[in-house]
Amino acid sequence: MTRLTALLLLLIAIPLAAARPTIDAHLHHVNFLHDSDGLETLLDAMDAADIEAAVVLGLPVTKKWEEDAPREPRYYMGDEAPVYYYSAADPLLIAALDALPAAQQRRLYPFMSGFNPTDLNAVEHVRRMIEAYPNRWQGIGEILTRHDDLTALTDGETARANHPALIAVYRLAAQHDLPVLLHSNLTSKRERSFIYLSELEEALAAAPDTRFIWAHAGTSAEIHRHQGALPKLGETVEQLLKRYPNLYVDLSWTVLEPYLLDQEGRPDPDWVALVSRWPQRFVIGSDVVGRFGNLGNIMHSFEPFLAALPSAVADRVARKNVQALLPGQAAMPLDD
Incomplete structure (x- = not known):
């Protein structure tokens, strides 16, 4: 049992109604x-x-069920069959939203994802x-x-943050005031050095008017499974925040452990200090x-970390920063 699993089991006993109000900044329907x-x-x-x-x-890819598979796969790693880009993701998301009452639709903020990030025509799909x-x-x-x-x-060419096809998408996003949620790991499962950091930095520099939300701060569960916590992740995140005012950081679940919380589920003081220094830049x-x-x-499992932050900062990270990133929203002052 992982420490995160143990924490989640413990939190099941806590009434969810007592949880801090939050906005989920990263949810696949x-x-x-x-x-x-x-x-x-x-x-x-x-x-x-x-x-x-x-x-x-949505999800920009779907898993292929191959003819010789012993059973239908349940996850992208369920067998060796490939995944492929799935452009139906976007209209299916809008159709699901349209089936809801208007008041409920307003609680859900749809992001577009169904395009091939290595296709130079991807920008035309987005348009x-x-x-x-x-x-x-x-x-x-x-x-x-x-x-x-x-x-x-x-299937196909390897996607990378600084691919020319994506640079065009980022710039179109800026024209329409749309934030971009980008998954770009810092490294592979075997390399300790941040071999892909330059790709992310080139993307941030090439589209300075685009608001980037960096998924999981460049981490993944598979990286942690093979090599544990990445050294100097917090320091690297802070350096990037200093260099690129268009960068925001998504602290979704692979960052919760082993970074935000220690082995006993206590908030890590270095990460508490980091988020407190950059109160508008984390979700x-x-x-x-x-x-x-x-x-x-899962969302309530962030509460020990949020509780360690100054109250105004915690409220920003828990919900206000997401709203400030949406189209037509200006960054809100900390003392709002």
Whole structure:
């Protein structure tokens, strides 16, 4: 049993209604087979956990079920079959939202994801989706680049943060005031040095008017499984925040352990200090994929860390920073 699993089991006994109000900044309404519990079930889970709203993402890829597979895969790592880019992700997300009452739709912030990030025509797909569903999109992503086993299983050219196809997408996003949620691991499962950091920096520098939300601060569960905590992650995050005012950091679940909380579930003082120094630049999210039964427990697991922050900073990280990143929103002052 991992320390995070133990923490989640402990938190099951805590009434979710007592949780701090939050906004989930990273939630996939489907899994890698594009199945889902459904948005009505999601909203029920949000109500039970005092989650006010959520950034809702599709998935830009889907898993292939091959003819010789012994069973239908349940996850992208379920067998050796590839995943491929799935452009239906975006209209399916809008259709699911359209089936909800208007008041419930306003609690869900849809991001566009269904394009191939190595296709130089990807920007045209994004443009067409913006035109087809005007004033609907609240952002773009999660764009998947440098994602260890998922990258290895994805058909075609390797996606990277600084690919020319994506630079065009980032710049179009800025024109429409759309934030971009970008997954770009700092390294591979075997390398301790940050071999992909330059790709991220080139992307940030090439699109200075684009607001980037960096998924998981460049980490992944597979990296941790193979080599534990990345050395100097906090220092690297701070250096990037200093250099790039267009960078924001998503602290979704792979950052919770082993960074935000120590082995006993106590807040790490270095990360508390880091987030406190940059109160407008961090958000939290569950990163659930299509199943919502554990949503409240995951979001509530951030509470020990949030409680260690100054109250105004905790409220920003828990919910206000997400809203400030959405189209048409100005960054809110800390003392609002």
